[in-house]
Amino acid sequence: MDTLSREQRDVLLDYYFECAGQQETQTAQKLLAHNRGAVEFYEKLHHSLSPLDHLDHHTDIDCPDTLVEKTLERVYSHDHNHTTETANVAGLEKLLKAESEKVVTKQPSFWRHFVESAAIAAGVFAFFSIFVPVSRHLRAGSWQTACQANLAKISQGFTQYASDNRGYLPALTTKAGAPWWKVGSTSQENQSNTRHLWLLVRNGYLGPDVFICPGSGNTKTLKLDNVQIAALADFPGKKHISYSFKLICDANKAAMPRTATPLMSDANPIFQACFKNCDSLSRSEFDPVTLSEKLLNATSHNHFRKGQNILFSDGNIKFTNQRIFGQNDDIFTVRDTHTYRGTEKPTCETDVFLVP
Amino acid sequence: MKSTDKSNNHNGNAKEQELLHRYVAGDRDAFKEIVTRYKNQLYAFLRRFLNNQHLIEEVFQDTFLQLYQSRKTFEKDRPLRPWLFTIAANKARDALRKQQRHETVSIAAMAEPSDLSVDDVLNSIKSYETTPYDEAEKAERQERVRQIVFEMPENLREILILAYFEQFSYKQMADILSIPIGTVKSRLHTAIVFFTKKWKSMSGDGNI
Numbered sequence: 001m002d003t004l005s006r007e008q009r010d011v012l013l014d015y016y017f018e019c020a021g022q023q024e025t026q027t028a029q030k031l032l033a034h035n036r037g038a039v040e041f042y043e044k045l046h047h048s049l050s051p052l053d054h055l056d057h058h059t060d061i062d063c064p065d066t067l068v069e070k071t072l073e074r075v076y077s078h079d080h081n082h083t084t085e086t087a088n089v090a091g092l093e094k095l096l097k098a099e100s101e102k103v104v105t106k107q108p109s110f111w112r113h114f115v116e117s118a119a120i121a122a123g124v125f126a127f128f129s130i131f132v133p134v135s136r137h138l139r140a141g142s143w144q145t146a147c148q149a150n151l152a153k154i155s156q157g158f159t160q161y162a163s164d165n166r167g168y169l170p171a172l173t174t175k176a177g178a179p180w181w182k183v184g185s186t187s188q189e190n191q192s193n194t195r196h197l198w199l200l201v202r203n204g205y206l207g208p209d210v211f212i213c214p215g216s217g218n219t220k221t222l223k224l225d226n227v228q229i230a231a232l233a234d235f236p237g238k239k240h241i242s243y244s245f246k247l248i249c250d251a252n253k254a255a256m257p258r259t260a261t262p263l264m265s266d267a268n269p270i271f272q273a274c275f276k277n278c279d280s281l282s283r284s285e286f287d288p289v290t291l292s293e294k295l296l297n298a299t300s301h302n303h304f305r306k307g308q309n310i311l312f313s314d315g316n317i318k319f320t321n322q323r324i325f326g327q328n329d330d331i332f333t334v335r336d337t338h339t340y341r342g343t344e345k346p347t348c349e350t351d352v353f354l355v356p
Numbered sequence: 357m358k359s360t361d362k363s364n365n366h367n368g369n370a371k372e373q374e375l376l377h378r379y380v381a382g383d384r385d386a387f388k389e390i391v392t393r394y395k396n397q398l399y400a401f402l403r404r405f406l407n408n409q410h411l412i413e414e415v416f417q418d419t420f421l422q423l424y425q426s427r428k429t430f431e432k433d434r435p436l437r438p439w440l441f442t443i444a445a446n447k448a449r450d451a452l453r454k455q456q457r458h459e460t461v462s463i464a465a466m467a468e469p470s471d472l473s474v475d476d477v478l479n480s481i482k483s484y485e486t487t488p489y490d491e492a493e494k495a496e497r498q499e500r501v502r503q504i505v506f507e508m509p510e511n512l513r514e515i516l517i518l519a520y521f522e523q524f525s526y527k528q529m530a531d532i533l534s535i536p537i538g539t540v541k542s543r544l545h546t547a548i549v550f551f552t553k554k555w556k557s558m559s560g561d562g563n564i
Contacts, residue, residue, distance in 0.1 A: 013545070018523050018525075055505060061400045
């Protein structure tokens with residue numbers, strides 16, 4: 001037979017399998033019309049593959065009706081199940097939606113209750129942990145201002161008193177070694193350092209309420225009429241006065257200082273514990289207090305131990321955590337004295353000692 | 357070559373489009389009509405390919421079931437037949453692999469490209485003139501053909517059936533088998549060589 005190229009054989013193959021395009025079909029038909037080799041190739045191809053036709057002659061090739069019926073039954077059954085499932089899903093979604101819209105009235109579980117409580121507690125704790133310090137800071141500032149206002153009034157009282165008494169501060173002559181801490185005693189012998197200030201109250205220069213610092217705890221405003229006040233030689237108790245005053249032992253030396261000298265301050269921090277531990281006015285002394293590093297650096301308890309307001313003789317008022325003024329003088333101690341029993345006296349006029 | 361009414365398939369294109377639209381819409385009558393229309397073609401393909409009545413019926417049902425279930429993803433403008441045979445070919449391959457796992461027979465072995473070309477094989481045939489044969493001989497030849505076909509590697513049997521019996525175009529076969537057109541051609545050539553060699557060696561029709 002005539003020799004065929006590879007392309008010609010492929011065209012004939014495609015034509016045989018009816019896979020050729022229009023152009024290839026025309027080429028194949030031309031080859032078969034004019035090329036003997038092409039005809040032989042085509043006939044051999046047909047001869048080789050035609051036995052495949054026997055494959056269908058073995059039995060009836062038509063699909064049995066029973067198989068069709070089974071198939072349709074299976075398809076429809078599956079479709080019905082699918083429809084039912086879809087309906088079930090739709091029903092379930094409807095139920096879930098209705099359930100989600102219900103108002104829940106059941107009792108919450110213990111753990112849910114616990115978790116919710118813990119969350120609320122944490123929230124409250126967080127709120128107060130922020131609010132309390134802020135509030136405390138604001139209150140402290142307010143109390144400092146109110147305290148300074150009290151001291152300003154007291155300063156005015158001093159000025160008026162000094163004006164009325166030849167420039168002398170209110171002062172009573174006391175015996176040497178007299179206890180300056182016995183607030184509330186009306187005895188002639190026992191004269192506390194608060195008796196000087198009580199003169200301002202008894203003589204009508206000031207009301208008793210200005211002697212209570214709003215920043216101090218465990219205090220009580222004194223509500224007495226003039227008769228009752230006149231009958232008293234001192235504040236009724238320590239809780240009615242929360243300031244410390246310059247200890248003046250000799251009334252003749254109580255002239256208003258010409259230089260700015262501390263006259264009053266928030267309560268002396270060194271002896272605070274003594275008033276808590278010593279409840280008897282019958283004792284002449286309290287248990288000895290020895291100065292420690294802590295006591296030497298302590299500030300008044302009135303303002304959260306942040307410092308103290310100090311009233312100077314010139315009327316100036318200063319809030320500070322400082323205790324040393326003038327010639328290296330600690331306003332809360334007696335110079336060169338380390339142990340205290342409540343009867344100490346300043347060493348000189350420049351040794352300021354604010355008590356009780 | 358098995359001659360089927362390919363032209364008839366084209367004649368009813370308009371009707372088929374209308375049928376497909378109804379099928380996609382879920383019309384059961386339309387689907388039943390599709391089953392009726394394609395049942396014999398599909399059944400024949402499966403018989404040629406599977407040679408196991410149980411598998412044939414199982415794959416037949418599975419194919420139509422999937423056709424019905426996948427109607428919403430079917431592109432209505434595409435011809436249905438290649439889509440149906442794509443499903444069927446996949447199902448049939450799966451069924452054969454499942455059977456292979458049970459029987460541990462290498463049914464799914466893939467054929468390597470033959471060293472011989474179609475031309476070589478055809479040229480080796482001494483005589484290609486057909487002679488009449490009686491019924492006994494006919495039955496014997498049918499059995500030999502069946503034996504050769506079902507001994508063919510799966511991929512060669514598949515493409516030979518699709519090309520020779522179902523007369524799909526290269527493009528359609530490429531789509532059905534998810535392989536390039538070039539692979540379709542080379543695989544088909546290999547299938548022809550395989551069958552021809554086996555047939556000639558069994559029948560003593562030539563020296564290859």
